[in-house]
Amino acid sequence: MNRTASDLKIVVIDYQSGNLRSVAKALEVVGAAPVVTEDATELDSADAVILPGVGSGPAAMQALEKRGLIDPLKGYVASGRPFLGVCLGLQLLLERTEEGDAPCLGIVPGPVRRLPAGLKVPHMGWNSVEFQGSHPVFQGIPPGSHFYFVHSYYADPAERGGVVGATSYGIPFCSVYARDNLAATQFHPEKSGTVGLQIYRNFLDFARSQNSAATTAAPE
Amino acid sequence: MLTKRIIPCLDVDAGRVVKGTSFVNLRDAGDPAELAAFYDREGGDELVFLDITASADSRDTMIDVVQRVSEQVFIPLTVGGGIRTIEDVRRMLNAGADKVSVNTAAINNPAIIGNGAAQFGSQCIVVAIDAKRVVPEAAGPAAESSRIDEIDESLALDPGSRWEVYTRGGRTPTGIDAVKWAALAVERGAGEILLTSMDADGQLAGYDLELTAAISGAVPVPVIASGGAGQLEHLYDALATGQADAVLAASIFHYGAYRIAEAKEYLNQRGVPVRPPPDDWAG
Numbered sequence: 001m002n003r004t005a006s007d008l009k010i011v012v013i014d015y016q017s018g019n020l021r022s023v024a025k026a027l028e029v030v031g032a033a034p035v036v037t038e039d040a041t042e043l044d045s046a047d048a049v050i051l052p053g054v055g056s057g058p059a060a061m062q063a064l065e066k067r068g069l070i071d072p073l074k075g076y077v078a079s080g081r082p083f084l085g086v087c088l089g090l091q092l093l094l095e096r097t098e099e100g101d102a103p104c105l106g107i108v109p110g111p112v113r114r115l116p117a118g119l120k121v122p123h124m125g126w127n128s129v130e131f132q133g134s135h136p137v138f139q140g141i142p143p144g145s146h147f148y149f150v151h152s153y154y155a156d157p158a159e160r161g162g163v164v165g166a167t168s169y170g171i172p173f174c175s176v177y178a179r180d181n182l183a184a185t186q187f188h189p190e191k192s193g194t195v196g197l198q199i200y201r202n203f204l205d206f207a208r209s210q211n212s213a214a215t216t217a218a219p220e
Numbered sequence: 221m222l223t224k225r226i227i228p229c230l231d232v233d234a235g236r237v238v239k240g241t242s243f244v245n246l247r248d249a250g251d252p253a254e255l256a257a258f259y260d261r262e263g264g265d266e267l268v269f270l271d272i273t274a275s276a277d278s279r280d281t282m283i284d285v286v287q288r289v290s291e292q293v294f295i296p297l298t299v300g301g302g303i304r305t306i307e308d309v310r311r312m313l314n315a316g317a318d319k320v321s322v323n324t325a326a327i328n329n330p331a332i333i334g335n336g337a338a339q340f341g342s343q344c345i346v347v348a349i350d351a352k353r354v355v356p357e358a359a360g361p362a363a364e365s366s367r368i369d370e371i372d373e374s375l376a377l378d379p380g381s382r383w384e385v386y387t388r389g390g391r392t393p394t395g396i397d398a399v400k401w402a403a404l405a406v407e408r409g410a411g412e413i414l415l416t417s418m419d420a421d422g423q424l425a426g427y428d429l430e431l432t433a434a435i436s437g438a439v440p441v442p443v444i445a446s447g448g449a450g451q452l453e454h455l456y457d458a459l460a461t462g463q464a465d466a467v468l469a470a471s472i473f474h475y476g477a478y479r480i481a482e483a484k485e486y487l488n489q490r491g492v493p494v495r496p497p498p499d500d501w502a503g
Contacts, residue, residue, distance in 0.1 A: 021316050025291050055341035122343050122411060124442050125465065126265055126495040127222045146223065146495040148296060150343045169222055191296050191318065193260060194498050 008207055011046040013073070014038040015063040017053040019188065023086060026190035030201040040072040048207035049076055053088025057112065057153065058102035060088050070105065077107050077182060082207040084137070085184030090177055091155050093184060099153050108177065110158035115151075119170045122152045127175075129187070133164040135178035136206045137199060145195045147175075147187035154186060181210070223493045224459045225265035225466035226480055227444060228473050230255060231272045232301075235281040238272070252285045256293040259473075262480040263497030266296040268321070268414075268468060274302030274389075283315045290316025300348055300414070304329075309336050313344060321414055323348040324387040327394060327401075330408060337409025346444075347410040350390050351383040351398035351431055352418040375400045383431055390418050398431070399438050406439045413439055414468065416446040424450025424471060432462030444468050452478060452486040459492050 010032045012024055020036060027034045027050070034050070035042060043049060051073070053060055064070050077083050085093055092104045097112035104112065115121050126146040131138060154173040157163060165176025167186070175186040183203065189196035230237045236250040248254055256267055269289070271282045279302055286299055299312045300321030309332070312320045325332050326347050336345045354377065375396045377384055383398035402413050415435050417428035427448045436443045442465035445458040449469045458464045472478055484494040 019318075021314065022290060022294070022318070025316070026294055029292075029294075054343060120440055120442055120465065122441070123222065124343065124412065125222050125225050149222075190294055193295050197294060 008032070008047040008204070008211060009042075009045055010034045010048045010050065010204070010207065011042050012036045012050045012052065013064075013069065015053075015060065015067055015069065017055065017060060017063070017088065019052050019054050019086070019190065022188075022190040023050060023052045026197055026200050027204075030197055030204060032200075032204055038067045038069070040068050043072045043076045046076065046081065047211050048082040048084070048203065049073075050084045050086065050203075051089035051092065052086045053092065054150065055088065056099065057088060057091055057097040057104065058100040060092060061102055061104060064092075074105060074107060080181050082181050082203065082210050083183070084203050085177075085182075086190070087151060087186060087188055090184035090186050091151075091153060093177070093182070094155050094157065097153060107182070108155070108157050108159075108162065110156050112153050113156050114153055115173075116170045122150050123169045124150045126192075127167050127169060127187075129165040129167050129175050131165045131176070133161070133178070135164050135183060136209070137178060137183040137202045138164060138176060139202055141195060141198060141202075147185070147189065147192040147196060149175075149187045151186060155184075221493045223265075223495045224464075224487065225444075226263070226455070226483055226494070227266045227268055227298075227466055227468045228259045228264045228480070229268040229270060229446070229468050229470045230259075231270050231470070232282065232285060233272050234278065235285055253288045253292050256289045256297075259480070260293045260295050261498060262473075263484055263495070264295065264480055265466070265495055266298065267293070268298045268300065270321075271299070271301030278302065279308065279311075283311055286312060286315040286317050298346055298414075300346070304332075306332060306335050306339065309340065309345075313340055317344075319344045319346050319412070321346040321348045323350065324389075324392075326405060326410075327385065327387050327396070330404075333405055333408040333410055337411070342409045342411035342441075345410050346412045346414050347402075347405040348414040348416065349398055349402060349405075349435070350386045350416045350418055351428075352386055352390075352393075353428075353431075354381055354384050372404065375404060382434070386418060399434050402435045403438050406441050410441065412442045412444065414444045414446060415464075416468075417448060420448030421446070422471075423448055426450070426454040427458040427462055427464075427467070429457055429462045432458055432464050436463040436465075442466060450477070452483050455483055456487060456490050456492060459487070460490075 162179040167175035189199040298319040385396040445464035446468035
């Protein structure tokens with residue numbers, strides 16, 4: 001059975017991260033009816049999960065831990081269902097962050113590093129992304145498109161095959177990570193105008209296609 | 221490459237934009253959401269909404285404005301004017317603002333910067349500074365520095381000071397040196413400085429480039445230059461000579477002298493990196 005985006009259960013993880021509302025609004029504009037929740041049990045029945053985030057990495061990890069979300073999130077990603085991380089939601093996928101030398105979720109091998117000294121930090125504003133790989137969530141996004149960034153640390157995945165997009169600020173860094181069911185951006189698609197909304201639209205399409213593939217394989 | 225930002229500023233009074241664009245046919249030129257959508261389509265990189273009434277009643281109205289705008293426009297929104305407490309900050313962010321700008325409250329109660337940054341991240345705490353050139357003969361003890369006892373002595377104007385901080389919408393001199401204040405505000409957690417030259421504001425004769433360069437050189441966070449833009453060259457000057465990271469502009473766009481796309485094309489031709497307008501986003 002084909003399901004529309006609004007039939008899919010799209011979960012936005014609520015851990016008081018700050019940009020929840022704009023992420024939820026962006027999803028609504030592209031046709032989803034997101035469930036914004038801190039309830040880990042909601043992940044069991046989710047068709048797609050979005051982990052937003054601004055602010056401090058260690059504080060975010062504590063907030064996830066306090067809500068009992070760390071193992072459920074790892075379990076969700078391991079289940080192969082679509083996942084989108086935004087900003088801190090990308091960094092948290094890695095193993096450790098230099099921010100307070102704290103552990104992260106450890107889903108993607110590699111560290112989170114501080115942007116190099118000598119530049120204004122945070123890296124704030126619109127910067128371009130050069131796509132060097134493809135993934136359905138970033139399909140049709142023109143190379144060199146500009147997105148809105150606000151961050152002081154960046155993900156440095158050990159396995160470079162997942163680095164689908166790179167951006168330059170003093171150094172080139174991974175601004176888009178995507179591999180299988182995982183997609184994550186260092187920038188804020190929900191603050192990047194038309195081209196940003198396209199990423200949410202693509203993510204919903206991706207979730208829908210994964211969902212119908214799954215239901216075809218194992219009928220309900 | 222990180223681009224320089226062009227930020228239209230909209231003055232809001234009782235929920236209506238009172239200094240908005242007058243050169244396009246909008247159904248309702250006073251509607252904040254409609255104007256925000258217009259400037260988004262035009263290629264504005266962020267939007268600033270300034271509550272010019274700044275009363276307790278108008279704050280509730282602003283929250284409603286921010287909610288409506290953030291449901292329709294997906295670029296960063298900053299709200300300023302009348303933000304006095306951490307609770308005001310929280311409500312604006314929850315309503316959908318990405319950043320809040322604090323001015324008088326930051327001087328009267330500097331803890332709002334540090335507490336705001338600690339709770340919500342420094343990226344959402346913009347400290348707005350209204351600065352005015354010090355007239356040499358008027359400097360010194362004659363300046364009515366009523367606030368200086370309550371703040372830090374190290375911020376006081378000295379014989380080398382060139383710009384003084386004013387609060388309450390430019391009505392109250394503080395006896396505080398603008399460059400010193402900018403540095404302290406950032407130390408306390410400000411993620412960005414919104415710098416307005418009171419001398420240049422409204423004159424359409426260009427930004428105060430010396431002020432802009434002095435503050436840009438003194439702080440490690442982005443500086444938004446404000447006050448004085450009348451021609452495209454002024455935007456260039458603030459970004460190149462003034463080393464600002466962004467320019468705030470009102471009249472130059474509102475009254476139809478230029479479109480944002482024209483400004484961006486001009487800057488691009490002069491070698492300033494800018495984000496192409498949305499209808500040309502692959503360019």
